[in-house]
Amino acid sequence: MAFLPGQQVRTRITITAGHTRLPDYARGRIGTIHRHRGSYPLPDELVAHGHTNPEALYSAYFEASDLWGEGSGHHRVYLDLYESYLQPVEGEMQ
Template identity: 40%
Template sequence: MNGVHDMGGAQNFGPVAPEPDEPRFHAPWERRAFALTLAVGSARRWNLDQARSARESLPPAQYLASSYYRIWLDGLCALMLERGMVTREELADGRMHEPPARPFGVLAADKVTAVLARGGSTARAVAGEARFHVGDAVRTREINPPTHTRLPRYCRGKRGTVVMLHGAHVFPDANARGTGEDPQWLYTVRFEGAELWGADTSATAVHVDCWEPYLERA
């Protein structure tokens, strides 16, 4: 989706504001919003790409005006509403009016450490061989799907060179639609700064991780 979350190359957002000795969280609610997002997400009612898609689908003005934990919180509420886990009335008054969705895999306190340590590898075994190899010249496809994708707008239709092959990984464009993981070969592609931006850049090169369906031979 060509949304406001796809920010690479946008201008006029002002200077970066590093904060000396920044605390991990800036308000009590950020701690709880962070933990709620992880805990509810661990029940796998949605996948990682659907969670990202929900955040990107927030109204553009709201997304731009929100702190990042606010985006997580609003994304979480949208996902729970969409799946019938909560109702708008329940979110408004904080009380249960409808029975909970069952079964629900609650993250138990004694499982947290193991769940975090295990993580969630996106590497998958696939048959066949990767189409491209390190050193190959490639071009990103000019795609504009209205659904979730991880190919940023600034590097569509651009020529680059494959610098790494990471094996096959879950393909976000498919996984976000709920049509299965559809694992695809994943590459890191180097784009010269001038290829992306002409003369108006101080980057020598920008590297983007690209799944095979994003690429064609240059």
């Protein structure tokens, strides 16, 4: 497990040719790990190649205003994201 609850992460911006479980509106955004949900086959790779190794899946939350700007509410948006979609945030301020 690479990420711990409470740890800040940034989603990757990588554009893929096929389907991905990372929504466009969350790409490149900073969120916080809520919990580790286990390890599962990455659907992106499973569809593309017919097989894949299990990958850690995390529940992460994002402030609505960080995703859609001011006026979008004062609530959190929770997303289940695979480890390969995330990178650690070090030395960045929100």
